[in-house]
Amino acid sequence: MERILQYEITNEYDGISINDFLLQHGYSRKLITTLKKTEFSIIVNGKWTYTKERLHQGELLRVSIIEEHNSQNIIPISMPLDIFYEDEDILVVNKPSNTPIHPSQNNYENTLANGIMYHFKEQGLSCLFRCINRLDRDTTGLTIIAKNMLSSCILSNMMKKREIHREYLAVVNGLIPAYGTITAPIARTFGSTIERCINFERGEPAITHFRRLSYKNGYALVSIKLETGRTHQIRVHMKHIGHPLPGDFIYNPDDTTIGRQALHSHKLSFKHPITKESLNFFAPLPSDMKTIAFQL
Template sequence: MNRKIDYKINENDTGKTVEGFLKEHGYTHQVLVRLKQTDHGILRNGIWAYTNERLCKDDLITVQIVENECSDNIAPVNLPLDIAYEDDDIIVINKPFDMPAHPSAGNHDNTLANALMYYYGSQNKPFVYRCINRLDRDTTGLTIVAKHALAGGILGNAVAKRAIHRTYYAVCSGCTPACMRISAPIARKDASTIERCVDFKRGEYAVTDFIRIKYNPDNNLSLVKLRLLTGRTHQIRVHMKYIGFPLIGDFLYNPDYTYISRQALHSGRLVFTHPVTGQKMNLISDIPSDMKSLF
């Protein structure tokens, strides 16, 4: 990875230090230290720059991010990849079901990480895996992966500030209300390392909004569109079960496989600010056929 980024200094930035300017653009201390150690890591008008230098109007700051390492212990595996978007800073994958985001016990060579290691390895490009919005194994749809430390840090901060807006689609058992806000704290269930539950004493604040798009009385199923205001583990699955309309095909919370073989949940839209260009990104993924066919 060798990414060069230029910044033209305007009047509002005059007088700021190089370091102060870059921090305002999302550069963490760790990234700045690495840039200082990189040959031609930070240039001012084509000349190596100290980070305490003061900027002048029309200065050109050039940053060069060089990453030659690869993620340890992630084997490259040739798996299908549906790429929704890619540029020098990020890649957005339309993830299929039955694909974990990260390697874990029992999942060493079937993950999104394995697929991306192969994808970039086949191009002779070093790659460190930085997944931003991790999806559960059987949840389909859009997930962002940062291609370098700067993008990863900025997008990680955006997640913490709830500045990545996510829209999901789910198929639920029963006829849900037309619309609803669910505000119920979520905690890890006792004696389980995986399962979560609503717990008003121990749980973390969690809010989900949804509207019902369609209801099929023949199979008593609702198609709902959900927006997450927080990002707790299994939030949609736990919240919908809590109000009495669990997702179908959910092995953990509602193992009903009458109509579908996996949890009926899809990450259908991501809206966020690009970590480097500042462009507003609005990415959409169509509802997969196994969910759409039920209506």
């Protein structure tokens, strides 16, 4: 896959080196090193140029990002994909339940990565699989895939700066307060590679904001926004305040009302990594969660 970007140099960047210009536009040092090693990847006014050279107002900088390899350990598998948005930089997908993001031991084929790599193959694209906001296997909803090295750099940095705004919907046990904030550090449970717990001595900071949307027959539908992104954060925090998710086989194994944890990535809002256009996506509540939340 080749992604070509062009920049007309304005007065603001007159005299700046190409290296510093690229850094200011979201290119990582690793990506710049890759560009240095690729012939004709950086061209100014039609001439192949070194990154140490300085730019001048009115010049045209052309950058070619070339990717010739796929994720070799991910087998392309045809599967239905609920694609909400796609262009040459990103892909936004509504992930179903019982679908891990990445292949793992004993599960090499039933993952979102397998389906995405097949989708790329059908388009004749050479891309690595780069998922920006990862979801648990049984958490449904919106996730972002970067289609090239630059969009991956920028989106990953946006995640660190909390510039990708995520809203989840969860069904929880009991009448949860109308709204609140949970501040409780999360650590790996001793002796487990998967389970997490609240641990005020060695846990990493974790903050969750919630708002009750409805309550019926012992279950509440809750809107959740995260300030941090710890593993199993919502599931652990909801259990911590006495309102675990039904169907959560790790943190609420006795409630089998639903066959998975009742958690859905409902909303994503962020600026496009290249065009800077504001993007907003909404994935409706899945039918299995509707059945519990509204007792349909």
